[in-house]
Amino acid sequence: MAPTPAWVKKLEPSGPQGHELLAAERAKSNVPVEKLQELLFTKKVIDQKQKVLDVLKSEKVFDKSQNYFAGRTERFETALARAKRLRNLKLKHNWTLDEFRTASELISEPGPYGLHESMFLITLNEQGTPEQRDEFLVKANDYKIIGCYAQTELGHGSNVRGLETTATWDSQDKTFIIHSPHLTASKWWIGSLGRTANYAVVMAQLIVDGKSHGPHPFVVQIRDLKTHEPLENVHVGDIGPKFGYNTMDNGFLLFNKYKVPHISMLARFSRVNPDTNQYVRQGSPSLIYGTLTWVRSTIVMQAGSVLARGVTIATRYSAIRRQFQDRDAPASEVGETPVLNYTMVQIRLLPLLAATFALHFTGKSMMNLYSENQKKMNAKHENANSSRGAGPEETQSGSDILADLHATSCGLKALSSTIAAEGLEVCRRACGGHGYSSFSGIGPWYSDYLPTTTWEGDNYMLTQQVARYLLKSARAVIAGSAPSNDTTAILTSFRSRASIGCAFDILGSSSDLVAAFAWRASFLTFEALKHRDEQGKAWNDLLVDFYRLSKAHSQYMVVKNFYTALQSPETRGAVDQNTLAVLHSLFRLYALHTLEQEGSEFYASGACSKHQISLTRTTTVMALLAEIRPHAIRLVDAWGFDDWVLDSSLGRYDGKVYEDMFYRASELNPLNRITVDPYPDSDVLFRRVEGEGVRSKL
């Protein structure tokens, strides 16, 4: 392409410039961005992030400018180069695990070492015996072997018990024979498996002496450590391009009567005794249960910041994007209106802005609860070992909270990842035409995030676990044998008032607002219980009810946690009264907007009246939008996304939206190096390509 002509270089955007508009926005509000950011993340974490970011920015391999243009194979190649570099940097700068994770987060694309560094190491650590850890974990920690976690198959994902891969104990030579009897037994979707890993943890049905014992984990070498070619009778590869996640080599894997030694079966909780050929169970895998809870709580907390990216981009852009004059503008106001002033745009963005904070505080409190409980459990564990035995209440409280935490984390994982995924698309669409450009930065981020709604428990499936737990709690409440936790507390309180009703002042009192959410969730719980236990309805016929129930309960959890966080001394000490008031408006917006959306359930449960819902819709939500609007830019600033991370023309901190769009289109875009022959009669397609040729791959 000819160099950009001088007359083009001279051009500026018309009207007030983006940076002026954002400066004016920032001047309108006194929310202390830094303080708020510290409240969200703590100073230590912010500084650490900055330090890591500076390192990454200085490395050429992390340059993002060609990401949006490349094909699948190039994207994977680059991702592998980045993964390697990252490992080097970790050693060079002596990064802690936290810092390393921060770096991955800042790079913001899944990488080919992803599953090695997470599920592979975790599984070896948690499910291996000391001997197995010596054998595998040491090498894995050192990347002498690179692994993945192969559970899902072509035919089965949600139903782990239905897996078809078998591991048959051969008592003759004391090996396991791993085999794929059907095509649907092929492992599928396995991250890092397609091209990268040379080892895999394979979940397979253990068969001993003709009897099946369900799925068990096996550590299996799949590729030669030198040639990196698959070993004989192992068939492995990448599953091909996907909606997103294209920097990751999700793979397939088949076995043809493949033998592995006895040590391969991870044996901390169960094993085959090689001498007696007996299957033996030992200990309970409740720690694994804990890991799942931890993973889901992390998803909840991340959902806030995942969404916050989209909200940051869309909010900044719509403060700069000006379109039409307000119909009712006084004659003196001549300019066009920033679209963020249109309530039609506000109603899409501001409740999501509120949701980012709601999810963040919810996730944080779940994590806290989890680690406190984990400490308690460990202490108990030690007590138990010292053979004194803990008192009955002791035992109860720890595990009851864990059960509660586990169930609520399922529901919250489903709710929060749905809010984040759908919210990102709302943000993208709110940006109008430019939202459709990759340079908006929202689309690619969204498509990489989408699988979160499916993995770690499909969002619809998980709601059944929540419902099962709530039904169980309700039965215990009725029987008077309920353990004490938040869930049983709200159910008990509902039951005590069920015959006298309630009168919540949802618009006047925030604690009443929270109580209304608890009321509706409890109401739905007992309704579902009636259907199942009294009317004897089939489980499957109740799935839609269960889905609604789980959603109601999780919404209650979010509202409650947000409210509690705002009451906490930690928050109250961190920011001034004005900021607290703004946060409080966000809380009310989130809660009331949700309530309005689910209006008929609140109304049917008697938690509030039709009139209250009508007022919420026409008056209160509108007033809250207006209250929050002036603070919108500073509130997204508080999320502290660096421009390098956002990689978005629309979301730039300095507001240079149009300059950046134009720069990327005209300077970075390889398509513009190509001159075509446009006429249908000519066979020639690309007449001239400046620089490198386009490889023809058709």
Added chain:
Amino acid sequence: MPDFTDNLKPRYDGTMTLQAERDASAINVNELANHLLSRDGFLERQEKVLRVLSKEKLFKKDQQMNLSRPERYHLGLARAKAIVRITRREGWDHEDYKMCEYLNDEMSPYHLHMTMFVTTVREQGSEEQKKYWMPKILDYSIIGCYAQSELGHGSNVRGLETIAKWDPVKQEFEIHSPYLTASKWWNGAMGRTATHAIVVAQLLLPTRDNPTKYEGFGPQTFIVPIRHAESHQPFKGIAVGDIGPKYGYASMDNGYMLFDHYRVPKSAMLSRYAEVSDETGVLKRHGHTAVVYGSLTFVRGQIIMHARLVLARAVTVAVRYCAVRRQFRDRDSKSDLDEEMKVLDYPTVQIRILPLLATTFALHYTGEMMYSLYHKSRETIEKGDFGPLAELHSASSGLKSLCTMLAADGIETCRRAMGGHGFGGGSGLVGINADYLSKPTVEGDNWMITQQVAAYLIKKMTSAVKNPTAPPTDPTDELFQFYLKNRDHRIPQNVVLSADINDQAIVDVFQWRAADLSFRAYEARVVEKKSWTKLMIQLHTLSRAYSEQILVTTFHNSFNNTTSTLSSPAPAVLRTCFRLYSLYTLDQFASSFTLTTAASANSIYALPDAILDLMADLRPHAVKLVDAWSIPDWLLESALGRSDGKVYEELFDMAHRRNPLNRTTFNPDWRSEEIVLGSGDAGHGLLAKL
């Protein structure tokens, strides 16, 4: 290369599963397909064109998702050329050409040439201009695009910044971009392909008294050569290029363009409706521009009619896959020998897919209604009577917003309902999702244009209040008059009463809600004089309610005409679809129906159970209903949605045999900077590209 995987079979046979589904329903698929798609010989045409295209290697789609952006455009251009040539070779007409584009299923770099470009010249050019340009356009000796939107303005066309200044001395226009934000942006085919553009620019004429001062006459259209016919380089004074990668539309070169005092002759301005007079240099307007307005309505109408096929495609994939996919045994099952359930039998899967299946038919009847309404009104308008245009315009705006949203969100809902495999390239929904998501924004942003609908309804309500007994001119008048007569003694209707569904009541509550929301909007704006911006959310809801009312009413009307002639059980099944679409929508916006006193609270509580029952009724027919939409496998390009149910075989074949990434062995060791094993390249080649 043969290997041990060659003989492996899936645990359950997909083909037999789908056959069993088909055997379980008595619907006559051919008959229903003809009922849906026989207009203009759609089905025969589809078959004819498919036969030819599917033989051409160029149209094989299975490597598309691996390609980089420049490669996708390369391929797109090659296909665009091939389609023109094939059309000529086969002696096909324009409808056949459009069928090629439909089946090719990607945005062609010639798309704008044969749509907006040619339409604008045809409709806005003078006779003389048409005589000059049309032959060149039709034989592709020039290739055009439509350059209206700019970097700074899309929705607000009056705010465009590109100017066209009249120079009375040289009798030329000077086209100029005073700001960066004046850059044309998003214009399809402009980036690399087009030789000519329709440029929409603000017309400036010198004032009579002071020739150095200019007066604005609003946006006008100009036909402008932008690239040299031989070298294909842009002319001096023009900077033009592709705007870069997008969410979808990879094969299309949406472009940017700036002008530096670029001169075009007087004849460049399309002058059927307005012309600069030679002698006086003033703007002479002639004729009624409503026809132009009409063509916008037409484009929206097309989008509405197309929405059913888009959604049908997603639903086809989801229904077939979820009928083949098995996961878990029934929780209440007593026997270990029971097979796993088909996930389509789980209500939480049904509730995502079956209402959408019903929606495809709702979209169908409304699309057909729009088609005939448009053609009827068109005749009236050609005769100079612009009466029906306002109603048509409003209906098309509201429906464009609603229907594209239903289809766009529907695709994603179907995709997610398929769990992990929905995310994979084999779902066949990745491309359609990415391309279709442009539709909620283009041809009028879905949120923005609902204001036009609301404004129209407020106007209608205002006159109905003023004059409640004037003879009604359209269904909206009738509805509003009925509403005003009855609003003081409204009894909320029972849509569902002890498991009985009342179809007439369904239509009534949708209409009543739309009328009531119109009245509230009228009160707020006209009586209480509330600010427009404050009302916007309410107005958006109104537009949606009004458009839903059209969908429901039109679907219901079809029972009196066409559908009754179908053989059993199709009429009953379509009625189930009608009820399911309606009740599902009712349930989603339940509080809106109670707050407007449309529906009784009791029938609202009864909805969830009624919906479950309807889904159970519809379930056995699901596979045959999607078969009736007749989406060829070739277009679906989906392992999950194959009509023969060979889901897993195809997924595996795609991954194993057709995946280029598997042809490379990588070096995974971080200690080595080499990326491709044995290449000896320590990543330098890669770095050079960044």
